[in-house]
Amino acid sequence: MTKTISLIFICTLFVISCQQPPEEFKVSQIIGNEVVAENGKRIEITDLGENNTTVFFMVRHAEKQADDDPGLTDQGIERAKRLAGILKDVPIKTIFSTYTKRTRATVAPIAKMLNLEIVNYSAENQNSLIESAMKYGAGDSYLIVGHSNTIPSLLNLFNGNEVYENIDESVYDDLFIVIAKTGEEAQIIELKY
Numbered sequence: 617m618t619k620t621i622s623l624i625f626i627c628t629l630f631v632i633s634c635q636q637p638p639e640e641f642k643v644s645q646i647i648g649n650e651v652v653a654e655n656g657k658r659i660e661i662t663d664l665g666e667n668n669t670t671v672f673f674m675v676r677h678a679e680k681q682a683d684d685d686p687g688l689t690d691q692g693i694e695r696a697k698r699l700a701g702i703l704k705d706v707p708i709k710t711i712f713s714t715y716t717k718r719t720r721a722t723v724a725p726i727a728k729m730l731n732l733e734i735v736n737y738s739a740e741n742q743n744s745l746i747e748s749a750m751k752y753g754a755g756d757s758y759l760i761v762g763h764s765n766t767i768p769s770l771l772n773l774f775n776g777n778e779v780y781e782n783i784d785e786s787v788y789d790d791l792f793i794v795i796a797k798t799g800e801e802a803q804i805i806e807l808k809y
Contacts, residue, residue, distance in 0.1 A: 643791055643809045646706050651793070651807065659805065661793060667755040672774075672794040673703060674760045675809075676767050677718040679788050688721045695788060695809075700725035702791075702809055709756040712737045712745060719761045726759065739766045746773055754798060767792065774802040 644654045649664040663669040678699075679692035688696060703726050711727050713719040713734045720734055727734050737745045739762065749758055760770065767790075768780035774794050783790060793805040 641807060643702055643807050645702055662795060663797065668798040670750055670754050670796045671757040672760055674767050674770060674792040674794065675699060676764055676783050676788060676790060677722045677761055680718040685717050687717045696722045696725050698809060700729050703759065704729055707757055708759050709753055710735055710758050712758060712760045714739050714762055723759060723761045742766065742770055742773065750796060771804060774804060
């Protein structure tokens with residue numbers, strides 16, 4: 617019976633990870649190992665905190681102003697605060713951001729809330745970011761903020777295939793949860809926030 621329940625759960629995660637969730641699944645918070653939607657629906661993040669499981673929360677920066685290295689709009693600032701509220705109870709070890717104002721501003725509220733420094737990473741060297749986290753941080757959780765082209769690129773690294781395309785320039789509310797277990801294929805859950 618345990619194998620049947622496990623198989624059903626794995627199949628459910630597979631379906632969730634390969635399709636866009638229903639529009640009504642907009643994340644309101646993460647409590648323990650459960651993602652809770654605004655409508656009360658829940659998704660379990662398996663093995664969160666286990667030694668062989670590393671969890672990556674990935675987002676594109678929030679809404680930006682028009683500029684060479686823009687900051688966030690008022691709507692973007694509100695989205696950054698919303699992200700902080702969602703992730704406030706997650707045991708995030710490190711927050712990674714590219715060097716731009718908009719990415720750093722997106723994670724500034726959660727960094728302040730969790731008393732964490734924002735660690736810069738190069739969008740051109742994403743492989744080393746993932747390799748280091750997997751090697752030295754197995755069992756930990758990370759938040760990575762990037763861009764419309766870098767987040768899909770990271771997801772493709774985990775997936776092993778070129779499945780994810782650039783995020784549309786008008787989309788800022790994607791939240792990807794990557795569950796990476798040692799020796800297993802990563803699971804990717806696609807959500808909205």
